[in-house]
Amino acid sequence: MSAGITVDLGSATPPYEQIRAQISSLIGLGTLAPGSRLPTVRSLAADLGIAAGTVARAYRELEQSGLIVTRRRNGTVVAGAAAARPGSPAQETLAGEVAAAVDRFIAEGRAAGFDDAALLAILRTRLTQQDG
């Protein structure tokens, strides 16, 4: 299965952060399995129509957080260690449940008439409240 990402140039969130956050969550949910190869910086930048430096920054931050590694022969791949946590059967079930809950949140939010920005704002607010 090929995972996809979306970059909204009209969003207040910088493009590199959007890329970083989406790849990070795809790894966390197990959609991107350990060892999965990611496209090169130039290729992803060309597909998204953004500067290569933007994608490079997102990849650099993902690398610093240990989610991906860059190898000379294999290019950029999802790190085995980071994915080991969601790799176990229990964790995979948990990731599936989280993904299903997110899907329900999106479906019910859209049914209630909220747009994407509003849904993101709700999620951000709830996260902030829980952290606080």
Added chain:
Amino acid sequence: MPVQFNVPPLLLLGPLLASVVVYLVLRWVIWPPRTGTTPASVSEHALWVGVIGWLASSLQGAMTVGIIPANPSAGGALTSAETIAPALMWPVLGCLTVHALGQITYPGPRRTRRQALLSVRRIRDFLPRRLALTVAAIFLTAAAAIARTAPLPGFEAVAPTTLRDGPNSYSYYSGGGDGRIPGTEVAGWLGGALLALAGGTWLVLWLITSRRQLETLDAADNAVLRTIAMNRLLRTVATVAAGLGVIAGNFAARPDPAHGMTSWTNPASLAGGAVLLVMWWWRPPLLAAAGLGVRNRPEAGIASGRQHPAARLVSSLGALLGLAAAVPLLAGAFLAEAIAVAGSYGLAGFVALMAAAVLLVITAGELLLQRNYGGPFAPRGWPRQPVSPALLTTAVLALLVFLIVLVVTAVGNARLAEGPGWVPAGLLTAGVCAAALPAIVTAKRRQGIPDAPAGLDAALRAITVHRVVRSLAATLTAQAGVLLLTQSNAWAAMLGRAAFGETDPAATSWWPAVAAGAVLGVAATVIAVIPVRALARPAPAPLPRTDISA
């Protein structure tokens, strides 16, 4: 000791200008004004890349590589690095460059929300395997044919001679025989060209794989479009590789005239012809795009079972137009000598006759349409866009090319202080343009069709205008080709006979102009058969997802 190369300035400038023109044309096709990039324009773009790439791949000018002509005054000998390199470089690099430009001309994303797949694209994901294996076999066979020429020895040409048996007796004419250069040299050149072709093909395959996603297509169609591009590239390079094998066979088959043998056959040419046919019929996969203005889709009301009789008439005219062009063509085959004797008027008049016959049929068709189905009080519909942007661009480019060729030829004729060889083509082309006026005026002013479905009347007029513009574009291109073929010395006088490596001062023609003329002739043929597009669309009801050939 340093080796010096004398590179003529036009050797680099010509390809550069040609690349710029091809880039602009392809960019225009993929990203036409007003409509922007659509699945339909993507489909047209893929087709044009294939057609232009195929036109650029002609090895016709390199068929006699390594052959020393028996008659030294014939000119055009491809026996030295200065002449062999450009003759092989043009088709090999030309077709690869066109396909590479095709990938570069795809526009980047324009929307605010942009999507990308987090997957690595590899050549093998999109490569049509059966075709790739076939092409690899053709490359290997061509390589074997080229390797076979390496040990062959060279021999001198025998010049034609006339022997007289006394002052008042019979004379005998000996046509002599062609010679050839050593086989190692030819194998080196052809092998180098084949290697360059193979390496360049791999690079373009990589470019096709790594080019950006088109946001107007979904992921599946993007993948299919890459396979379509690979299909067109592989089919073209297969014909070029086979052509290199034919050249090698041509070289190997030549007998030594010193041994008294002059006749020869080249079995590799049969294999080359077979490859050409197979590649011609090896269709690309289908690009699916919902709600597409499908290329070649029959016009609304024309191909359906319950079509309007007026639409049936216009549809049947298509076959008649082909016949109108074919009759002069067949007559020309029998009158080839007369055409040659007629000099400048011969070929130009022949092309003009074909165009005039086609335009006459178009005009007659409109008049017949009015007589049979027209009504004085029926509203006259006129299409919003009678000519597609691609055809209009083609016509404008054809006009520009013709005018440039005409002016350069006229100046070249004047510089050589020879007769105005440009006048017949100029006058006859003007005549054809004048003959197009009645067809356009009739299409514009004929009565409407009272009981036709909405939009059909305008669509039928659009088809007529399309046919007229297509005929004019083909005529202009063909006449430009005729000028280049028949007045090549005028071009040599303008650009310098040595500009493309020609070194024979006694040559009766200038091969770069002749080659360009031949390419324009092929281009004119292609333009002449551009199909009528979907001009009459039904009401904008949602169309089912339809498979089309790109």
